[in-house]
Amino acid sequence: MTIEIGTKIPPYEVASVSAEKMKTMAALLADPNPIHWDTRITGALGIGNRPVNQGPLNMGYIMTMLNKWAGGRDRIKNFRVRFLGNVLAGDHLRATGIVTAVRQEENRRIAECNVILQVVGGDEVLSGIATVEVGP
Amino acid sequence: MSNTITEAEVQAQIGRQFPGGHYTIEPWRSWLVADCLGDDPYADVPHPVLAWMAAVGGMGVSFDEIFQWLGGSADDGPMFGEHQTTMHRALEVGATYRVSGQIVSAERKHGRRAGTFDIIGYEISLHNEVGGEQVATCWNSLVLPRRSA
Numbered sequence: 229m230t231i232e233i234g235t236k237i238p239p240y241e242v243a244s245v246s247a248e249k250m251k252t253m254a255a256l257l258a259d260p261n262p263i264h265w266d267t268r269i270t271g272a273l274g275i276g277n278r279p280v281n282q283g284p285l286n287m288g289y290i291m292t293m294l295n296k297w298a299g300g301r302d303r304i305k306n307f308r309v310r311f312l313g314n315v316l317a318g319d320h321l322r323a324t325g326i327v328t329a330v331r332q333e334e335n336r337r338i339a340e341c342n343v344i345l346q347v348v349g350g351d352e353v354l355s356g357i358a359t360v361e362v363g364p
Numbered sequence: 365m366s367n368t369i370t371e372a373e374v375q376a377q378i379g380r381q382f383p384g385g386h387y388t389i390e391p392w393r394s395w396l397v398a399d400c401l402g403d404d405p406y407a408d409v410p411h412p413v414l415a416w417m418a419a420v421g422g423m424g425v426s427f428d429e430i431f432q433w434l435g436g437s438a439d440d441g442p443m444f445g446e447h448q449t450t451m452h453r454a455l456e457v458g459a460t461y462r463v464s465g466q467i468v469s470a471e472r473k474h475g476r477r478a479g480t481f482d483i484i485g486y487e488i489s490l491h492n493e494v495g496g497e498q499v500a501t502c503w504n505s506l507v508l509p510r511r512s513a
Contacts, residue, residue, distance in 0.1 A: 240402075242402060249399075249400040252396055252399075252400055253397075253400050256393060256396055256397060256400075256417065257417060257420070257421070258421065261438075283444050283447070284413050284416055284417060285400060285401065285413075287413055287416070287447060288397075288400075288401040288403075288411060288413035289401060289402075291401075291411065291412050291413055292401050292402060292403045292411070295403065295411070295412070296403075300409065301403075301407060301409040301410065301411055301412055301454075301455075302409050302451075302454035302455075304412050304449075304451060305450070305451055306448070306449070306450045306451070307412070307447075307448065307449045307450075308446065308447070308448040308449075309446065309447055309448075310445065310446045311443065311444045311445065311446070311447070356446075
């Protein structure tokens with residue numbers, strides 16, 4: 229795999245964000261916030277009848293993209309994102325990234341990347357940077 | 365809404381330690397997190413988002429309690445601002461991590477549309493329970509609206 233400045237990371241897509249996985253994640257996080265599973269609450273808050281995805285899931289989609297591209301879950305060395313908006317159940321998401329720098333660090337090759345998570349046809353919901361080990 | 369806390373009172377919270385605790389990446393937890401993210405649940409290495417989940421799961425204090433330290437509550441509409449995870453070594457399925465953390469910054473800002481708000485930074489570290497090596501550092505910022513400040 230040739231990796232250089234400007235290389236585009238293969239996108240990772242979530243065709244439809246699952247409300248059921250939000251419930252699993254709420255239990256795993258011990259997150260008591262009902263906006264992640266109770267649509268009566270989201271309706272009352274004016275968000276609509278779709279639950280709101282957890283921030284760690286949104287971050288995790290970008291990490292999954294990087295894991296698959298770099299060849300392992302131990303390849304991300306640094307990951308920094310800004311939260312820009314909500315993701316709702318049923319949203320179609322696309323994580324994308326582009327290499328902005330490449331360097332050799334002892335016996336490993338490191339890529340600096342800009343990364344984004346976007347609702348397809350809508351807004352960016354996360355943007356940031358990642359440092360990823362991409363090879364020897 | 366309890367928005368009368370002063371900037372000095374918020375800044376006095378810098379350095380306040382979280383009680384801390386421990387977090388174990390149980391195999392079932394690793395499997396379910398990967399499945400939720402559309403990643404391979406059978407991979408040997410836990411998904412890196414578990415660093416953040418371990419940090420929050422083991423910090424020993426709830427977000428509601430942190431909001432109280434800062435003179436606010438969930439009713440004020442706090443939001444996550446930014447997040448950073450730095451991995452010093454790979455996570456391991458079955459490993460137990462010692463979790464420690466503290467508030468590291470507090471800054472009051474005023475926006476024309478957003479009004480007055482505080483940006484609170486906190487940092488949480490994971491160390492191997494066995495051996496003591498640092499495994500990950502997670503930093504996060506919270507945005508706390510101060511509508512009547």
